[in-house]
Amino acid sequence: MHNQIRKNISFPNAKNENWRYFNLQDLKIKLEEKQAYDISQSIFYNHKMDTHFMINNKGIFINQKLPNGITIDIINPQDLKLLDDKIKNKIGEIAKIDNDYFVSENTQSFSQLILIKIKKNISVEPDLTLDVKISKNIKFKPRFFIYSEEKSSSSIQINWNNNFCNINSVFEVYLSYKAQLNLIIANNGKDSIDILNYSFQLEKESNLKTTFISLGRQILKNDIRINLIDQGAIADIGGLYIGNSNSIIDYNIKMNHLSKKTLSKQFFKGILM
Numbered sequence: 001m002h003n004q005i006r007k008n009i010s011f012p013n014a015k016n017e018n019w020r021y022f023n024l025q026d027l028k029i030k031l032e033e034k035q036a037y038d039i040s041q042s043i044f045y046n047h048k049m050d051t052h053f054m055i056n057n058k059g060i061f062i063n064q065k066l067p068n069g070i071t072i073d074i075i076n077p078q079d080l081k082l083l084d085d086k087i088k089n090k091i092g093e094i095a096k097i098d099n100d101y102f103v104s105e106n107t108q109s110f111s112q113l114i115l116i117k118i119k120k121n122i123s124v125e126p127d128l129t130l131d132v133k134i135s136k137n138i139k140f141k142p143r144f145f146i147y148s149e150e151k152s153s154s155s156i157q158i159n160w161n162n163n164f165c166n167i168n169s170v171f172e173v174y175l176s177y178k179a180q181l182n183l184i185i186a187n188n189g190k191d192s193i194d195i196l197n198y199s200f201q202l203e204k205e206s207n208l209k210t211t212f213i214s215l216g217r218q219i220l221k222n223d224i225r226i227n228l229i230d231q232g233a234i235a236d237i238g239g240l241y242i243g244n245s246n247s248i249i250d251y252n253i254k255m256n257h258l259s260k261k262t263l264s265k266q267f268f269k270g271i272l273m
Helices: 024-033 077-082 101-109
Strands: 043-047 053-056 059-063 070-075 113-118 128-133 138-140 143-148 153-160 166-175 180-187 190-202 207-214 217-228 234-243 248-257 263-272
Touching: 024 190, 059 070, 070 077, 101 166, 101 190, 143 180, 166 180, 166 207, 180 190, 180 217, 190 207, 190 234, 207 217, 217 234, 217 263, 234 248, 248 263
Parallel strands: 043 059, 053 128, 113 143, 128 153, 138 166, 143 166, 153 180, 166 190, 180 207, 190 217, 207 234, 217 248, 234 263
Antiparallel strands: 053 059, 070 113
16 A cells, blocks of 8 residues: 555645535644644553553553454554455555545555454454544544454444544445444544544445444544445445534545445434534
8 A cells, every 4th residue: 555656636625525515724724733643652552441442642552351353453554565465455445545635645644554353253242442532732643444354243333532633534444245344433522623534345245334423512524435345235324413613514425336236325313503
């Protein structure tokens, strides 16, 4: 992925349909106010805590006891070449840059890849919980890859609780043959800018259910790209958002049915305070 030729992609403008609800000049100013921050040297393994995985101001923490059938690895960019080909070849291919300024920025300058693997032929219990709690006047670019092996079944909850920071994150999620994933994503930030890209690839007879819950007082953009690759793949996407006068919440969803006999559903509800 890092051998790709860097594309000179400009910041979004008013002609970009994906950003039509934003004051882009104001957004660019706010993003440039923050300084880049690297927590790549602060990784704590076998930690005792209530959640399974956490990123905060001090670093990255991994619980000493993960749900049976799940592994979490922190991979430095220079070590991506050492990964198994079945994973390595998908990184940067599920979340393609495709003239997206923020995906390009993350792809070129993320500090670590957080790799979550769900083993085949296993039903994972309990649910895996990931917490991101950044509360510094910084900008931060985490990147995640979730690999669900064939006939696995799991549930993951991701909690974003960021204050006074800018986040540009990319998630790539791969569901193998007959894999099932229930994904819950909750945003409850304050005075933060969260630009989050979620890209999914669903293979034959795999099943994805994703629920987005967006609260808080923040600027939040969820870009969601789902590719249903083979027959029998199912994606069920829904969510609830509650906005107030100080928040901007935007969802942009592209559902690509790339094979016959695939199914998708979308259902969102919102409340404006």
